[in-house]
Amino acid sequence: MRVLGIDCGGEYTGYGVVELCSEEELVCLTCGAIRLSxxxxxARRLTRIYDELGILISEHRPGEVAIEEVFYALNVKSALKLGQVRxxxxxxxxxxxxEVAEYSPLTIKSSVVGYGRADKQQVQHMVTRLLRLPEPPEPMDASDALAIAICHLHTAGTLQRQRAAAR
Amino acid sequence: MRVLGIDCGGEYTGYGVVELCSEEELVCLTCGAIRLSxxxxxARRLTRIYDELGILISEHRPGEVAIEEVFYALNVKSALKLGQVRxxxxxxxxxxxxEVAEYSPLTIKSSVVGYGRADKQQVQHMVTRLLRLPEPPEPMDASDALAIAICHLHTAGTLQRQRAAAR
Structure with missing residues (x-):
């Protein structure tokens, strides 16, 4: 199972593709961030996001996409910017x-760090460990995107096990 | 000169195509609203907006697009929804x-009604008169979209005259 996590932002949009190879092994296939000038x-900025995500999907062929649910933002202006990218x-x-799955920041942090109020550094640290990366993924938006993908893989795995147990 | 005006909204997205036929004559080619369930x-709702606008553009071949600039919204949640559609x-x-031109609500109302604080009914009334429509365009989102297109035609016309005067 291969998932593309996207961390939308007004300036940087992080992405990360993670594959669950065996029951325990998570592998990072690519990660990075699209920076909008x-x-x-x-309209040109939004076209760039759309095109780059399209290329990423056709190159890495994820089976699902996961993004962060947003309930609040700093203010209306930033919510509008974020909404456009989203x-x-x-x-x-x-x-x-x-299909696009949405997860709250609390769910993502709980799933990756085990603690819903974890900060970005803690998320980055755990993402690095879980994916056995030689160094922390940069920028932070890439690390956040990987966390979203990992969260989706955990959730999907739990659902599968629940279904199997119910049979 | 033919312009597509789009009035983005979380539930209804209005559209209207207006053509400036002679110096004074404005003609409405189509108008309506896309309603999202x-x-x-x-993701499906957003795809529908994208596809319907694409069909509208290929059918009516506007030369430019105009939308409303947004500086505020009721709250962060509605700003996020609006941003996604926008x-x-x-x-x-x-x-x-x-090309996409953006106009503030104040500019649009001033351009159509002559008064920046005009309400939606006044805008609808003036849009009906300016386009010589047999009845007011419905829903209100369609009327707002036509107002945006008219505003762009007025502004573009003024710019042209200014350039001609400067020569």
Whole structure:
């Protein structure tokens, strides 16, 4: 099972593709961040996000996409910016025929660190350990995107085991 | 000159295509609203907006697109919803190679009604008169979208006249 995690942001949009190879082994196939120049027109910035996510999906062929659920933002202006990127990211997944799962920040942190109020450094530390990476994924947005993908793999694994137990 | 105005919203997204036929004559080619069912998954709703706007653009071939600038919203949640739709609408315009112009609500109302604090009914009334429509465009989102298109045509016309005067 292979998952693309996307961490949407007004300036940086992180991404990470994680594969569950055996029951315990998680492998990072790629990660990074798309940086949008605030000097470019908005429509061009959004087109870049859409195109880069499309390329990423066609290169790495994830079976599912996971993104963070957002309930709050610093303010209305940042919520609007974030929403624009988020809409385009969901569209890119849907265009490739992929389902999009959404997880709250609390669920993601609990799943990766075991503690819902963990900070970004703790998430980065655990992502590095879980994926056995030689060094912490940078920028932080890439690490957050990997955490979202790991959270989805954990959740999907738990659901599968629950279904198996119910049979 | 033919303009597609888009009035983005969390539930209804209005659209209207207006053509400036002679110096004074504005003609409405189509208008309406795309309604998103809140029961559908978000990715599917966004895909529908993107696809319907794409069809509209290929059918009516506007030369430019105009949308409302947003500085505030009721709250962060509605700003996020609005942002998602707005991002996808801008992407649909960019995919067709069209420039997107943004206007503040104040500019749109001033341009159509002559008064920046006009209410939606006043906008609808003036849109009906300016386009010589047999009846007011419904829903209100369609009327707002036509107002955005008219605002862009007025502004573009003024710019042209300024440039001509400067020569």
């Amino acid at each position: 605030p000097r470019q027109p908005l 809409g385009v990211a969901m569209l890119a997944a849907a265009a490739a025929g992929l | 809140p029961r559908q998954p978000l 991002g996808v609408a801008m992407l649909a315009a960019a995919a067709a190679g069209l």
